[in-house]
Amino acid sequence: MIPATPKRSTNYGYYDPTDGGGAMLTxxxxxxxxxxxxxxxxxxxxxxxxxxxxxxxxxxxLINYYQSMGFSTECLGQHSGDNQGANLGxxxxxxxxxxxxxxxxxxxTLGTCQETIEGGDHIRxxxxxxxxxxxxxxxxxxxxxxxxxxxxxxxxxxxxxxxxWLVGNATAQSSLIPTSLLASPPYTASPYTGPYAGxxxxxxxxxxxxxxxxxxxxxxGLLSNTSVGINHxxxxxxxxxxxxxxxVVVLTAKIVGKPESSG
Numbered sequence: 001m002i003p004a005t006p007k008r009s010t011n012y013g014y015y016d017p018t019d020g021g022g023a024m025l026t027x028x029x030x031x032x033x034x035x036x037x038x039x040x041x042x043x044x045x046x047x048x049x050x051x052x053x054x055x056x057x058x059x060x061x062l063i064n065y066y067q068s069m070g071f072s073t074e075c076l077g078q079h080s081g082d083n084q085g086a087n088l089g090x091x092x093x094x095x096x097x098x099x100x101x102x103x104x105x106x107x108x109t110l111g112t113c114q115e116t117i118e119g120g121d122h123i124r125x126x127x128x129x130x131x132x133x134x135x136x137x138x139x140x141x142x143x144x145x146x147x148x149x150x151x152x153x154x155x156x157x158x159x160x161x162x163x164x165w166l167v168g169n170a171t172a173q174s175s176l177i178p179t180s181l182l183a184s185p186p187y188t189a190s191p192y193t194g195p196y197a198g199x200x201x202x203x204x205x206x207x208x209x210x211x212x213x214x215x216x217x218x219x220x221g222l223l224s225n226t227s228v229g230i231n232h233x234x235x236x237x238x239x240x241x242x243x244x245x246x247x248v249v250v251l252t253a254k255i256v257g258k259p260e261s262s263g
Contacts, residue, residue, distance in 0.1 A: 013045025013252065014137035015128060016222060020089025024223050024248070026124065026141050027085040027094055028231050036231040038154075039223055039244045040086060041163045042123075044138035048253040052212070053136045055098055055127065060210035060255045062125075062138065063101075068207035069169035071123060072104040075113035088139055090130030097124035097141075108207070119147040119155075121162050142166050154232045159244050167249050170214045172203035204256070211257030222248045 017023060017040075025037030044052065049060075057063035063073060085094035103120035104111030115122065124141045128134070144162040145152045155161070167173070202215040225246035227233040233243040 012219075013047040013250065014043050014135045014139070015089060015133035017087065017089035017128075017133075017139075018222075020091070020133050022087035022089030025229060026097075027087075029082050029084070031231055036229055036233070038084065038124075038141050038143060038231050039159050039248075040139050040141045041159060041223065041244070041247070042140040042142050042166060042249045042251065044140070044251045044253060046135045046137045048251070049255045050136075051255060052253045053127070053138060057208075060208075060212075060258065064208050064210055065212055065253060066101050066123070067104070067108045068205035068210070068212055069166070070104055070106070071101045071121070071166075071169075072108040072112050074100055074102060075110070075116050084124055084141065086124075086126045086139065086141070088126055088128040088130070089133055090128045090135075091132030092130035095126060098126055100124055117148055119145045119152065121165050123166070154236050156236060157238045158232075158236055159230075160247075163247075163249055167201060167216045167251075170203070170205065170251060170253075171201040171216050172205055173201055206257065209257075209259030210255055212253050213256045214251055214253045217250050218247045219250055220247060 023037070024040045026040065028037055044062075046053065051060045052062060052065050054061040055063070057067070066072065083096040085096055087094045101123040102112040102115040103122065105114045105120070107114075114120075121142065121144050126139045128137045128139060142159075142162045144155050144158040144165065146155055200215060200217045202213065205212050205214065223244060223246045225242050225244065227237050227243040230236070230243040236243045
């Protein structure tokens with residue numbers, strides 16, 4: 001009898017998708033050349049409070065958490081743009097994003113309409129919940145896009161910047177590490193091994209009566225420092241550096257305050 005495959009470790013609060021035949025790049029439709037993807041560069045770990053990992057605005061759930069950091073659901077509930085797929089190595093294969101979350105320009109109800117027109121930071125997310133790797137972690141492809149008039153292409157360095165600006169909002173930081181240094185010599189090794197790997201930030205955000213304490217850690221080894229296979233690689237790369245620096249941020253979010261009526 002062939003022994004059962006050992007269950008992979010959950011010590012990091014997520015399963016590495018590549019261990020289960022998945023990928024840390026999304027599948028984008030109709031790219032040239034074909035087969036390009038966008039980096040899954042932020043993970044909300046399974047060590048977060050269970051409510052935060054639920055795809056809902058209720059009870060301090062994931063949507064309310066996004067709103068606490070200045071992001072919200074799409075304009076009037078209408079999805080714009082093409083879908084992207086991700087295979088999180090959990091046995092579900094490639095699935096379209098659960099939702100797209102957009103920068104709300106200070107208005108959680110209508111602000112994402114402005115983002116759709118003017119561009120800004122935005123998130124596609126998936127939940128790792130298949131039978132082969134059911135961590136419950138939330139995997140996010142974050143980038144900063146141009147206005148709709150520019151076909152929502154990604155701004156220069158927009159994958160790294162989109163990730164870092166989200167971290168700044170999630171941890172209430174007024175400034176973050178200079179992303180341009182991450183992809184510059186002598187830190188061009190893949191995986192990234194420069195001094196920013198392992199860097200940690202923490203801070204609090206609030207929305208709807210819920211307060212969140214978020215810790216964000218930059219980790220290496222899940223993505224490569226590369227332009228190979230990256231969507232918009234020619235326009236996103238900075239001054240000959242790679243399109244992505246290879247770092248992924250792992251967020252751990254705890255609810256530290258609730259509305260009095262929530263019990």
